[in-house]
Amino acid sequence: MEISKGIYAVGGLNNKTAVFFNKTTDPVHSTFKPNITDSLIGGKWLPWGESNLYPQEFAEKLKKTNIAIGGLEVLTAAHFGTGFRLYQGTETEEAIIFKERLVDSFPDIAAFYYRTNFNITLAEIITDYEVFRVAFPEYLLSPNGDQIISVRRIKAADCRFQTPDPNGIINNIGVNTDWEKYDEKKTTVIPCFNANIPVEEIKAYCKQKGIRKFTIPVIDTLLVEKSYPSVGWHASFKNGWVDVVLSIPAFKKAMFEQQLNIKYLIHVSDEYFSHIYGQDWSLFSPEERQKKRTELVDLIHDNLQGNQAGGKSIISPFFIDRSTGKEIKGIQIDEVPQTQSNGDFLLDGSAANYEILTAMGIDPCLISGGAFGGKTLSGSGSDKREAWTILCAKLPIKQIRTLQIFEIIKIWNSWDLTVFGKFPNINLTTLDKNKNGQEKVVN
Structure with missing residues (x-):
């Protein structure tokens, strides 16, 4: 079955600004022409950010921002939940009942699960997705292309989309561990497809073209972006709030060092x-x-000085x-x-922390990151339970993208179609409702 290349990363036939990956030719977009500029890396890779080092520059700033590190851990932990679990659906007259199943109940799935360290692989992909809203799982095929025999995470920061062809189609990604010193010989080219393409079509195309490894990016819906998604919670890194947070420790340190003590x-x-x-x-x-x-x-x-001076x-x-x-x-x-102990700028830092967590969609009480001296600094047990419940309730729209990895493999390998992957979570509760103070929730 012949398959040409091209589909929008966003989907939606009326959006003529987005970039699309391998799929059938779409006549609506056949006149789309990429803007070939001097900013292309090596003449064929779309830069990620003005310097093409946005992931690296962002990560450098992130690792210095305590509140964002804590917030990111909450996001990834909530997304991953208690880990990947199998559920099987059974249809009754009243409803569809989903029952958790052991991986070992399905020999083919179990062999793949243990061989690929599937839970760890998904955890790594989720981390990339939560940080950059794009991740790149690489699928490895059997020699005849009939089976996906492995999946691994390609580090998102190392990946760049290839410039679209004259039809506006992105055919490949480039993987390079040092884009700052770009060397074409050290760049691995990997075919990429969009998750909206029927798996059977991708399978037939890979067989025909002899493709034995490829990626289907896990990517957020694009709004006005043409290739890489703009992450909402990165706003605080761009509008100056993170700079406020980072400037206060440096200022305090200088004041302690320079002040006459x-x-x-x-x-x-x-x-x-x-x-x-x-x-x-x-x-x-x-x-x-x-x-x-x-x-x-x-x-x-x-x-x-010292304790011995007390009362003298x-x-x-x-x-x-x-x-x-x-x-x-x-x-x-x-x-x-001692003027350095008067708490100058701590309220400014707390306000900045609050702005950062707001952009991440995290209630400050989950990491004790509220206003300095205020009630929300730690939050009550009820505050934390409700905040966690609300956060988990917003997860399905993100989990459908990372769980699509299992769906692709399931269909490709002809596994039982009544089996689904889920990321169950622990919902905190009170001891009068559950002696363990928790219960499992499956979105």
Whole structure:
């Protein structure tokens, strides 16, 4: 069965701005012409970001942003749930009942599952998808093309789409671990198809063309983008909120390093020494006088610091200035305010953290990342349960994309069509409803 190349990544026949992957020729889009510009990498790869290093630059900033790291862990953990599980559907007169099944109940599926470390592979793909909203599973075929014998994750940051052909069709992706120093010889070319293409058509095409490995990108619906999706929660990295978060630790560090860290300012009148040493004070050399002053300051310092200073008193005599009649303190100790401990900019940082988590769709109480000093800093148990439930309720629209990997393999390998993959989650509950404080939820 002949299959030509081309389908939109977005789908939708009225959208003429999107890029599409291998499929049947679509006459509506046959006049689409790619914009060939000098920005193409090696003349044939679509750059990801202005510098073609958007994934690398974003990851560099991400690993310094504590709140985003915590938020991303929540997103990936919720998406993966308790891991990939098999369910089999049974139709009754009242409804369709789904029952969880052991992988070992299906020998062909079990052999594939264990051979490919399928759960780990899916976890890695989910991480790419949650970070970049695009992931690249690579399917490896048997020598005759009848079976998908393996699937693995190609690191999304290493992948670039090939420039569309004159019909606006993306035929391949390029995989390179160092796009900054692009070398065509070190770039692996892999055919790619769209998930909307019937699996039977892809299978027939791969047999005809001798293709033994390919990718079907797991990609979000494109809006105005032409190739790589724009991730909603990356907005905080572009609009300056992440810069606010990152600037505060650097500012605080510089303030601690540069500020004069003096706890006490000790004033000692020379009248004190004249009173203590009498006429001998006038006979001391300048060096001896300075030594006596230093000994006194050290003595006071030793008695002011540490736990042993708790509850101690220092007695200091008063003197009368003979010329003015004013009272003079022999020793006066003033505490120097520690301005670095006043919490400057912490509220700004908390506001920035809140903006970052809002873009990620995460309630701050799930990672104790709310407003500084506010109620939502940690949240009650009910807050956390409801926040987790709401987050999990929004997962199916994302999970249908990553679970499509199993559907493709199932159809290609002619496995039981009544079997489906799911990512069950744990829904927190109260002890009066469940002694374990949790229950399994399957979206």
